[in-house]
Amino acid sequence: MHKGLILKNKAIISILLCSFALSSLEIRTPGDINNDGVVNILDVIELVNIILDDSAYLNEADLNSDGIINIVDVIATVNIVLYDTEPNENAFGSNQSFDLLTWNIENFPKNNNTIDELTDIIPDLEVDVIALQEIESTQSLESLKENLGNNWVFYRSDDDSNYGTLSYLINLNEVQINQAPYTILSQYDYQFAWRRPYVxxxxxxxxxxxxxxxxxxxxxxxxxxxxQASEALESYISSYLSNDKVIVLGDFNDLLIDQFNVFDPFLDEPNNYYFTDIEIASGSPAYWSFPGWPSHLDHILITNELFDFSYDTQTLLIDEVFFPNNQSYYDFYISDHRPVGIRFQN
Structure with missing residues (x-):
């Protein structure tokens, strides 16, 4: 944090400190800055000192996991003290970031329990937009949306189709939809397997x-x-979206690292495009998006208008986190693909 901003926030922080009586909570790691087993006003004081002294980064002090310790973390710690609000350890997103997932939910719904399972999982992830593939039922997607609450909306690229289509689930709490989604590149239906890109x-x-x-x-x-699909998509972006902040995400059904590389139209333009999951693709199979036949097939591509943004990309290990006793249940109830997410810090 810059010294000038620290000084501006010092008065606010002092008011916050004076406003809270000494209070304690049960043991939890996030917010327990002094490592005494409780989160209370002493941790708030310690956290403020870390900020004012520009001390070394401390994981327990970074409550929103954005890599920065600042006034946002002070407020989060104060909220724990006052309201006993333990951080959601399963959350990928937060209200300090723009959070997107790509998720191939195989043959949705593939099981009678699929909707119920997703109803439990999706709120925990705390994301803004989910780009979906293989959605076979508008009625089932609407049921999932209803379960998630009035702040959610859904779109499906072809409401009348029984084919696995592209769709969106969108949380309106933090985002504004400027235009209803639309398909492009209909002249390349064969190349895209009759699944036109959905914008x-x-x-x-x-x-x-x-x-x-x-x-x-x-x-x-x-x-x-x-x-050929990559060539058509790159041409469209460079022709019509050359100044926009573009994120392409989905099930690309191919490897980023390959001798015959179907992504060369993007990889050959490193000044214009970047696959943010390239480190996942080149890393441990434990974090690949298609665990059943270990491979990484789901990718996120950004254009150069986003290169200077602060972002990170992860594969969400839904199978391990939500089905720890039998990870095969994830494939049985939900999908053979894991979601891959990107979050942009404000």
């Missing part, structure tokens, strides 16, 4: 984003179709 124009915290949800053709033997 969403959205605003978060006064920043406009263009999101393109895709699902490339699967399987060996279709590499040329996937390559």
């Amino acid at each position: 969403l124009d959205i605003t978060h915290n006064n920043t406009n984003y263009i999101i393109i949800n895709i699902h490339y053709k699967c399987c060996d033997g279709s590499e040329n179709r996937r390559l």
Whole structure:
């Protein structure tokens, strides 16, 4: 934090400290700055001293996990003291970031319990937008939306189709939809396996984003179709969205690291495009998005208008976190793909 900002916040922090009586909570790690087993006013004081002294980073002090210790973390700690609000350890997003997922929910709904399972999982993730693939039922997607609450809306690229289509679930608490989603590149239906890219124009915290949800053709033997889909998509972006903050995400059905690379139209333009999950693709199979046949097939691509933003990308290990006793239940009830997420810090 810059010294000038520290001085401006010092008065606010002092008021906060004077406003709270000594209080304690049960043992929990986040917020327990002095490591005495409780979260109370002493931790707030310690946290303020960390900020004012510009001390070394401390994980317990970074309550929103944004890599920065500042006034936001002071407020979060104060809220724990006052309201006993323990941080959600399963959350990927937060109200300090713009949070998106791509999630191929296989043959949705693939099981009678799929909707109920997702109703329990999605609120815990605390995300703003979920780009979905393989959604086979508008009625089932509407039921999931109703379970999630009035702050959620959904869109499906073809409401009348029984085919696994592209869709969106959107949490309106922090975002504004500027235009209903629309499909593009209909002249390339064969290359995209009749799943036309699905475009969403959205605003978060006064920043406009263009999101393109895709699902490339699967399987060996279709590499040329996937390559042609990449060529068509790159041409569209460079022609019509050259100054926009574009995020392309979805089930690309191919590897980022490959001898014959279907993503060359993007990889050959490193000044214009970047796959934010490239480190996942080149890393441990434990974090790949398609665990059943270990491979990483779900990707997130951004354009250079977003290069200077602060962001991070993760594979969400839903199978391990929500089904710890039998991870095969995740595949049985929900999908053979894990979601991959990106969050942009405000």
